[in-house]
Amino acid sequence: MKKLKIADGIHMLTMNVDDILFEGMWEIANGVTLNSYIVQGDKTAIIDGVIGWDGVPETLYKNLEEIGVEPKNINYLIVNHMEPDHSGWISNFRKIKEDFTIICTDKAAKMVASFYGEDNIRIVKEGDTLDLGKGKVLSFHPVPNVHWPDTMYTYERDTKTLFSCDMFGAFGRMGDHCFDDDLTPEEVDFFEFEGIRYYSNVMTTFTPSLRKAIEKAKTLEINIIAPGHGPVYRKNPQKIIDDYTRFSRYAEGAGKNEVAILWGSMYGMTAKAVDYVEGILKREGVKYNKIEMPQESDSEMVATVFKSAGVIIAAPTYEYKLFPPVAAALNELGRKRITGKLAFRFGSYGWSGGAEKELNEIMERNKMNWDFIESVEFEGAPKEEDLIKIEARVLELIKKMREKVLEP
Structure with missing residues (x-):
């Protein structure tokens, strides 16, 4: 002492x-x-x-x-x-x-x-x-x-x-x-x-x-x-x-000039698209932080998303719903009343989708009012046409982030 x-x-x-x-x-x-x-x-x-x-x-x-x-x-x-x-x-x-x-x-x-x-x-x-x-x-x-x-x-x-x-x-x-x-x-x-x-x-x-x-x-x-x-x-x-x-x-949507990648992947299909997105962000000179759930603590996850002007959610469909560790993370962000974030979501599915429906339910239930760029879902591994769509959405996110950036 x-x-x-x-x-x-x-x-x-x-x-x-x-x-x-x-x-x-x-x-x-x-x-x-x-x-x-x-x-x-x-x-x-x-x-x-x-x-x-x-x-x-x-x-x-x-x-x-x-x-x-x-x-x-x-x-x-x-x-x-x-x-x-x-x-x-x-x-x-x-x-x-x-x-x-x-x-x-x-x-x-x-x-x-x-x-x-x-x-x-x-x-x-x-x-x-x-x-x-x-x-x-x-x-x-x-x-x-x-x-x-x-x-x-x-x-x-x-x-x-x-x-x-x-x-x-x-x-x-x-x-x-x-x-x-x-x-x-x-x-x-x-x-x-x-x-x-x-x-x-x-x-x-x-x-x-x-x-x-x-x-x-x-x-x-x-x-x-x-x-x-x-x-x-x-x-x-x-x-x-x-x-x-x-x-x-x-807390109401502004952030540093950074992207938080909040992600999870069961068998590596969604992870392939995450790797691709990393390449885009590096090429564009945008700082980013990857938060893999459930490996990362809630403390780190909340802080990283909170301080970021843009959020990329990468999560597959699991049992007709959103990958549970990512769904739990988003619910915690909602409970903390972190609102107004600019976000984009992509993810894979197998026999059926469903992740997008639960994502919307989480946002509505917690009154989060996040500004979403149109999601991209793909069956199995991402194909070239899927990656082209993802790249276009990421570039849109980067452009719109400028309105959210608030530095010290």
Whole structure:
């Protein structure tokens, strides 16, 4: 665990966590950071206290004492969000101190009681404040459905620091560099992709609510954005606000100048056409990413399709329906409300078709509103006339993608 000074009277405790499924389902190959913040005036508050994640109260003592905080003098535990990666420390803290107050929204208060049996709770609403002394005044700003209904921002007026919880966060472990102005170009690129993976995996279902949270952040004078996961933005906090605005556009059809090939093949017939399409994309100088299902994780699949301006779905008919791993992937994209993508689908069939019918059903059921170029289906292996049709459709996709491209 690292201990870093964010500003006068404000410290961050951060730790990397690996080998977990985020929310019990999302594979995070590059880990994730858990960030906790300490604000000190005459009184002391912990915000998003992930400290003690390891379940050992002595760890909490040690880390707090190393930044000059006496654990028994902590007065407030501020719960910006009740998901256990932000609140699971409450029971451990109870082993250290009895008389503390939990501060949270009304929706979080119900969960604090049901999850941890706590009842010493102060419920806050928009604009309520907490004066810690020595110029440290916290204000509270609910941002419901980011991505739980209980979430709020905490804002420190003196240093103009926004403790944004899950908002403006990213997957990815942090090494020696935890601030935006310390990141190398390679680390900037790393957190760009991990931010996309995080938004697409965890947040994109709630994009309308996130847009409201972005607008609420713009009403505050911000010098520092300190999220619950990922780097702290102290040099250019506007960057992560702009990134999240862009990500919200990806959720509704925009994307990078890239093609995602979402594909699966039973016996190699559809795969032959995928190989042919790769050649076209290389010839045209278009970046692409292949996502073979079911070999690839849902986390990677969602992130790759989410960030792409064009999607090619390559999947055969299976038992009169769409190849199940690809159908499941599309259903997950629909559940995540990734809408408005430009797409083209091709695939083989044996004795009968049927994949196209299920594809349309998935799109309609999930109200995905994808813009499809006319599909190409072929019996058995693709013939030359089939490949000619596929090439024409891919070139049409590339041309229409220009309207969807939105780069950093």
